[in-house]
Amino acid sequence: MNTQYWMSKQFFSFFMTWGIFLPYWTGWMIHAKGITVQQVSLIMSLGLIARGLSTLVAFPYFSMKFSSKTLLNVAGIGTLIAILCYIPATSFTSLLIATLLLHIFYPTLMPTLDTAAGILVQSKQLNHYGRSRQWGSIGFVLAGIILTFFTGLLGDDVILWALLLSILLFISLGFMRAPAILSQKPQVEQKDKGSVFALFRIKSFGLVLIIVILLQAAHASYYNYGYLFLQEIHAPNYLIGGILNIAVISEILFFSIADRKFHRFSIGSLLVLAALGSTIRWILIFAFPNVIGFSIAQTLHACSFAMGHYAFMKYLINNVPQAQIPKAQGIYSALALSWSTAALTIFGGYLYQIEPRYAFIGMIVCTIPSMLLALVYRKLENKKDLL
Secondary structure, eight states: OOHHHHHHHHHHHHHHHHHHHHHHHHHHHHHHHOOOHHHHHHHHHHHHHHHHHIIIIIHHHHHTTSOHHHHHHHHHHHHHHHHHHTTTOOSHHHHHHHHHHHHHHGGGHHHHHHHHHHHHHHTTSOSOHHHHHHHHHHHHHHHHHHHHHHHHHHOTTHHHHHHHHHHHHHHHHHTSOOOHHHHSOOOOOGGGSSOGGGGGGSTTHHHHHHHHHHHHHTTHHHHHHHHHHHHHTTOOHHHHHHHHHHHHHHHHHHHHHHHHHSTTSOHHHHHHHHHHHHHHHHHHHHHOOSHHHHHHHHTTHIIIIIIHHHHHHHHHHHHSOGGGHHHHHHHIIIIIIIIHHHHHHHHHHHHHHHOTTHHHHTTHHHHHHHHHHHHHHHHHHHHHHHO
16 A cells, blocks of 8 residues: 555644644633633643553553554544533533543543554654654645634634544545554564653653743743743634644645655754744744734744654654553653643743733743754764764
8 A cells, every 4th residue: 555645644633633623622621612722731730641641651661562553443532522511511511621631531542543654664664754744734724714714714612523534534544554564463582562661762762852841831822821822923814724734834834845855854953953042032022912923933833843753753763662652652752742841831931911911931941052062962963973
């Protein structure tokens, strides 16, 4: 079968759901369920903690027991059940329970897909990770465009039903034929069953991990308050989806050229550029709190997210054994995409209550240290090349 097409299709269908959940879910709970910014900040932060436990503990464990295809199917069905739980939820407690259940299943789909891609690249069945991953970004944009039209027509209540339909599409595709290697139960040797801390014996893994943790944590305010901030600065409702999608369009452009244009860049150089772009991004939003300033800053998502993620995937493919990739993805998802983001969500929420744009400039507490550490790592890389 065409492995490149299969991987692209999986990324596309998953990120269609992510394009609904990530930018709109916080706003949906506020507008459709009538809770406050502080309440939703706490709910989403606790959800991120649950997400971290799921991806750090449950995902690596079950990835040693079941095939990637099985994990995708089970996590997809669990996600569907969790979304259905939101329908009757009206109180803070019931919304929290639904969110915790959702974060047990839904976010594990991302490391499962990236693990599958890593396995396919290492086994020479997938030639271009970036080319497939760009279809995920296209799915994200398409979801935003469609949702903008329907929310303008029917209101924010449609967000829930859009997420339900998109996850049903993902589940349906998941039960179709997959590359044979992803349907095989993993053969894990005894030496590979050790603690996740064994990964830290791989040279510079800990340093690279800290850099990407800081890079990803810096998106907390954007993910949780970007939609609200655009309303705060009086962006027209019909433009909000398009403005949010500028970031993903820049991401698509990056992934479409990454394998050709950036394959010669060292991992350290990519991380330095990602951190620099991220710092400039949050400064721009703070300095120019208007639609034009926010829109220009959105283009830097190509650096702050896409380049940082690409650099980490490149590091895994070059340095981490195949059997250890699920563990590495679990740590990355838990620490970079969950717990650190949870902490910065609370911090950003506090700043947002004082002054909305403070929530964005506050993110440089992560980006500047990540840039300094990336410079250190690049120096270590250069020394290694000279030896």
